[in-house]
Amino acid sequence: MAMAAAVLEEALRWGGGSVGDDNVAARRAEEAAIRRHEAASWLRKTVGIVCAKDLPEEPSEEEFQLGLRNGIVLCNALNKVQPGAIPKIVGVQSDTAVPADGSALCAYQYFENLRNFVVVIQDFGLPTFEVSDLEKGGKSVRIVDCVLALKSFSESKKTGRQAACKYGGILKPLVSGNYFILKNCDAFMNKNARIHTEEATLNGFRGEQNLSLDCSPESYEITSDNLSTIIRTILLDKKPEEIPLIVESLLNKVIQEYELRFANQNLMDEEKQNNLTTKEEASFAVNGSNAAQKFHLKAEINFDLQHKQIKGLRGTVSSIKSGMEQLKLHYSEEFTKLGKHLYTISNAASGYHKVLEENRKLYNQIQDLKGNIRVYCRVRPFLPGQISSLSSVAGMEERTITIMTPTKYGKDGNKSFTFNKVFGPAATQDEVFSDMQPLIRSVLDGFNVCIFAYGQTGSGKTYTMSGPKVLTEESLGVNYKALNDLFNLQAQRKGTIDYDISVQMIEIYNEQVRDLLQDSGNRRLEIKNTSQKGLAVPDASIVPVTSTSDVVELMNQGQKNRAVGSTAINDRSSRSHSCLTVHVQGRDLTSGTVLRGCMHLVDLAGSERVDKSEVVGDRLKEAQYINKSLSALGDVIASLSQKNTHVPYRNSKLTQLLQDSLGGQAKTLMFVHISPELDAAGETISTLKFAERVASVELGAAKQNKEGSEIRELKEQIASLKAALAKKEGEPENILSTRSSPSIYRIRKGNATPATPKDRQPMEEVGSLEVQNVFTPAQKRSKMHLLGILTENNSSNSVQNCNVPQKEIGLGGWVDKMALGDNHFENSNSILELEPDTAQLPTSFYHQRYSPVQQSCRTESVPSLGLHGFDSATSCSNQEIVVSTMGLKASGVANRGASTVKKYEATSTRSTNLASKSPLLQKKLQTPTRNRNQLTSSTIGGRRTPNGKIGIAK
């Protein structure tokens, strides 16, 4: 459009020049001269004129007319462009050379040449001129146009581009893409083109549209030059006053044409894209004379095209739809298949898990049967402050852990260890607990259990056993979770078994045993090694617990009393071994069977390299004690794994405490802890080696501590008789043995109230009171009757051989409960309180208490009681029981003693009958008396049971 505007502007100026503008006239003349020169040059070049004087290089108008007047140059040029176009040129003799003087020929002959030329030019559709234009005063400009058109035609022929037909004129640069394509445009190609255009212009383009559009490949380009020529041609003969009107009309026309062509161009592109058939194109060309028709046609074509496109789109949509349907179908089939596959896999997986679970159970059973110490390994995560760091743990599986070793430990730099279970750094407290839950639960079934945490300092023992410093529900350690679980089971079994649960908490600090549930923690305790069916227990406070909050409270108190110090490795390093002992006693409400279990939960102090932990002073002393006791534990383990007959349990308080747990009385689990740091690899390897040795120790199957009601009653009667007899005989050793019984403090929910010395009374004092009250004459008769039977049968050890692993003296236990109720114990604390110092008496002291003479005396006076079956500790505790009971009665509950007595009478009779009727029992009662060592060593085994009852740990 810019181009057209420029051309028209120029045309206006050009036309406007006729209004008297000299400059324009001069410019017009100049332009005409340039064009003439261009035409003459081309002709000279084409026909080979080198120095023809009648057609100079830059001819004037007249020279131009004269030079071409004979038509020979024109015809020759035409023949050059289109050979043979004019077969005969008048005046040319034998060659195409122009005759030196054209005047020799007559005007008629020359006219012949010009006529032939014009006819051919017309046939070519190029602009022509009149013969008169070659005369002086004729319009030489037409001849120039014609020649330049021929030149353009020739050039386009040469280049093979028909489209580039220029009609001469000054070349102006083309605006890229802004040229139009015309085909045989009437306005330009017909011989009447000029006239038509003129008419159309003059009529205000009321007539036929002469500028036709064609899109065929043979179209010509219209450039600004062409347009300029066209406009000039149109305006050539116009009066100056007509020119603005014509230009305006032309401008409108050009704009319309431009718009139409622009639209058509786009359409053409679309059509091209959609492969319009040649036929459609032809029909378009044929019918396209009228712009409206063309437009209509194009609209129709467009519509058809769009219709086709829509159709095509519809087709595509429907094919996509059907494709989607197929895909959907395909996917749903795939999903179904996948579902089935998943189902099979999940079945297989659950089957696999079942098998795994089964395997685990079987494995545990084998472990139980073999009595192996179970070993679980736990890896502590890196601590938040550690800029870590390389881990020494090279790999972990369900049961195997591989450690990167310093070269001295393994050739390939890795060493693997296998345990019952390995817990990685990400294992939660719940996961850890759930794996050991069945073991813990077996306490309620009458088994002894010992779980101890071992590992170098800072490796996470306290975390596993108790939890972190700040406790949350998730982070509660094994101790809390274990008791919580026991309480849950206790509640679940309420209707069938009546459980009593109580706890003790001690620490071994610098080889001294301390009661953590006592505020002072100063009282030094002894660990009672029962060496028989129970676990070695300290004679520390035993506190009944009924809920987790009780335990939390107690343990908080215990932890407060525990020795903790800061070292370079752990800012809260436990400087002592702590042991939470849980006592469980259950009575089957239907059968009367008593189950008794005991569980040690031990958090050992960590082994440490004093150079690393950088300890000095007290810390160093503690570390030395810790290392010494752990090395004693190592000796015990080494001895056990080598199946030595002598096991050095007595080398430390720790091994004394664990003696029963490591000696076959318990199901034992060691939790070995390791730190992940690479620089701890040395300690880790030695810890794991130790743990492997522990895992190899076979203790034999642990037994259930269960006793039937009848046997229990028998034992109760025997115990009471024995006690009464002993009391009656007033042996001084009874007093001694009473003094040696464990210190028993009553603490309610952490409110430890140890009895003051003022409250304490020697038991023998009240005991002497009780002797007269405890048995009625009828009881005494009954007792004598039983004694007689037992003596007659010379029975002893009977109960032990009846496989009664642990004995609770019913008189002290159940009778207390029945006759006196719990309140009684609250009141009786002070009475039961013993001299704290007695606990510190050396073991030899206890050994001495039963001199051979005394022993024989006991054996004489009591042999026929058959008490030895319960172990000599029973005799000690029996006395305590009597004393205690006497004490209780002396405290003002004598009335209720009647019911107690009744029970004794009844059970005595029953037992008598049983004893006389049962050959098996009688036979068992004949088992020889146990040796003195057994007696003496176990006389310190008496202890108070959870409810304040007094029992004997065996």
Ligand SMILES: Nc1ncnc2c1ncn2[C@@H]1O[C@H](COP(=O)(O)OP(=O)(O)OP(=O)(O)O)[C@@H](O)[C@H]1O
């Ligand atoms: N599994 C764990 N997850 C998160 N933190 C842990 C874990 N185990 C231990 N820790 C953290 O590591 C630090 C040391 O743990 P802990 O005191 O239990 O070690 P320890 O073996 O009892 O040490 P020591 O023998 O010196 O008493 C503590 O800050 C503890 O909270």
